[in-house]
Amino acid sequence: MTPARTEPDVPAGPDLADRVHGGWLGRIAGNMLGKPVEQGEVWTRDRIDRYLRRAAALPLTDYLPEPATDDDARALRPEWRACVRGRVHGSCRDDDIDYSILGLDLLETHGFGFGTEQVGDLWLRRLPYLQTFTAERAAYRNLAAGLRPPVTATYGNPYQEWIGALIRADVHGWTSPGDPRRAAALARRDAVLSHTGNGVHGAMWAAALIAAAFTAPTVRDAIDTALAVVPAGCRLARTVRRTASLHEAGLSWEETLATLAEETAGLGWIHVVPNAAVLTAGLLHGDGDFTRTLALTVRGGLDTDSNGATAGSVAGVMTGARAIPPQWRDPLEDTVRSAVFGFDGVRISELASRTLRLATARGADAGTGAGPGAAAAGPVTLRA
Known part of the structure; x- marks a missing residue:
C-alpha cells in the first residue's frame, strides 16, 4: 500500500498571504537596491563601501543614496536615477523580476505539470529577445533555431553554470x-532549458531555500534544509556549507567574504557559485533582520541586483509584508515595470494574490509536477 502523501506544515490563511506578499516585495526591493551597482568587475565590495562612505550612508538602511561625485555617477548603471532613495516611484524593469512574473504565468498557464519545452514556448511568446542575457539568450537563440531541451542548454552556451537559472x-x-x-x-x-551542473543546482537550492523559509525557525535552518535537495558533493553545496561554517566559527562578514573570494577566484562575477557565497553570507549575518540582510548582501558585490533580489525574497517570506520597513515598501507604490508581454504596470499585490492561489492549490500534479508534459526535457546529467 502506498502511504498517503503528508502535506507540509505551512502557514495558513492571512499569515501565508502576508508571507507570499513579503516574498514579492522583498525580491523587488532587493533588486532595486542592487541594480545601480550591478557590474561586479567595477563595483567591488570595497568600492561599494567607499561610495556609501562618501555619501554618509553607512550603515546602509535604505535604497542607495545619490552619488556624491561625478565619477561615481558615471560608473553606475544608467537606470540609477530611478533606483536611488528619493527617486523610486515603482520598480524599474529588470530581468530578475521579469522571470518571476514569467514563472507565475507559466504555472497559471500550464499548471505544476509543465514541461521544459513549455517554458521555452512561453519565453518565445512573452519575453523580448533583447531582454535576455548570457545563458538565457543562448537558450532563446537555440529555441528560435528549432533546437529542443536539453540541447538548448548546451549548444553555443558558455554560461551554463552562471546565475540565470537561480534568478x-x-x-x-x-x-x-x-x-x-x-x-x-x-x-x-525550468532550469534545464538553459543551464547544467551547478547552474541547475543553484536554481534548485534557491527554490528550496525560499520554500523552507515559510516554516524554518531560523535562516540557518532554511539554508541547511535547502542543501538537502542538491548533490552534497557539488561545488555549490560545498561553497554554501563553507560559508555557513565560517559564520559558525565566528568570522566577521568581511572576513568571511574575503576568504570565499580567494576560494572562488577565477569563476567570474556572474557565476552561480561565488554569488551563492555572497547570498549565504548576507542571509546568515543579516540574521533575520530584513534591512541588514538586504544591505549586507548587496554590499557583498558581484551580481548585486540578483543577490539582493533573492535575499529580499527569503527575508520577506520570513518576516511577511507587514513587517517590511516602510522605506523599502512604500516607494515601490505597489507597481512593477516589466518587459513580459501583458504585465507592464501590474500591481505587486495582484502578483502576490495570484501566487497565493497557486500556493494553496493541491491536486494530482501539485505535489511533484508529474502532470502532462513534465518529461518533455528528457534526461539531463548534472555535473558536480
Missing part, C-alpha cells in the same frame, strides 16, 4: 511553501 527560481519556492523538495523539482524542470 528564475523564486516562484517555485513561493508556490511550494514548506515543501522544499517540490520547489526544487519544479525549479529543475
